[in-house]
Amino acid sequence: QKEVEQDPGPLSVPEGAIVSLNCTYSNSAFQYFMWYRQYSRKGPELLMYTYSSGNKEDGRFTAQVDKSSKYISLFIRDSQPSDSATYLCAMIGGVYSSASKIIFGSGTRLSIRP
Amino acid sequence: GAVVSQHPSRVICKSGTSVKIECRSLDFQATTMFWYRQFPKKSLMLMATSNEGSKATYEQGVEKDKFLINHASLTLSTLTVTSAHPEDSSFYICSASKASGTGELFFGEGSRLTVL
Secondary structure, three states, X not given: OOOEEEOOOOEEEEOOOOEEEEEEEOOOOEEEXXXXXXXXXXXXXXXXXXXXXXXXXXXXXXXXXXXXXXEEEEEEOOOOHHHOEEEEEEEEEOOOOOOOOOEEOOOEEEEEEO | OOOEEEEOOEEEEOOOOOEEEEEEEOOOOOOEEEEEEEOOOOOEXXXXXXXXXXXXXXXXXXXXXXXXXXXXXXXXXXXXXXXXXXXXXXXXXXEEEOOOOOOOEEEOOOEEEEEO
């Protein structure tokens, strides 16, 4: 079993829809959770990070963590064509430091139709 | 935000040759840099952790003699793919975090290697 499982997609939704992206994990040591966005042929960029169960909101993006179920989600409201990208969930066990090893999900390819 | 630059962005080489990819943190010092490999439609696979002034730590299954990593300064790490073969063709991405900071990782733009 992989440490991090992510719905592979691809996911295609119309502009303005609410998008839900999800990951599950098996290692209860994971404490720090992140979502990265990666455009084609580019490096990933950090969208959001959180270390506690519950919701964290940033503009149109909401990150949700449920540690009891080992389940995390990223919601995108009022989706835009510019949101079309691959979204990667990522996790770290223990204390987050500059030397922490990040475990990535396989990524979900999202396409927003105008 | 911090900038991490990779060079070259694309490289094509013949089988048996060696290729060097550079990763630079342009506006911050990075004591630790990470090298990843990404296959099409797959996630990033951590290859090694590069620490300035010391030997890199390789992940299980990654050949250290094949993928040479050098982190000679606080702003530069290099990955050399030695005696490249077609199966080494991939997208290689580096990341770095600030020596003093929250630990947030900043990724390079990636380098696409094609071995003929």
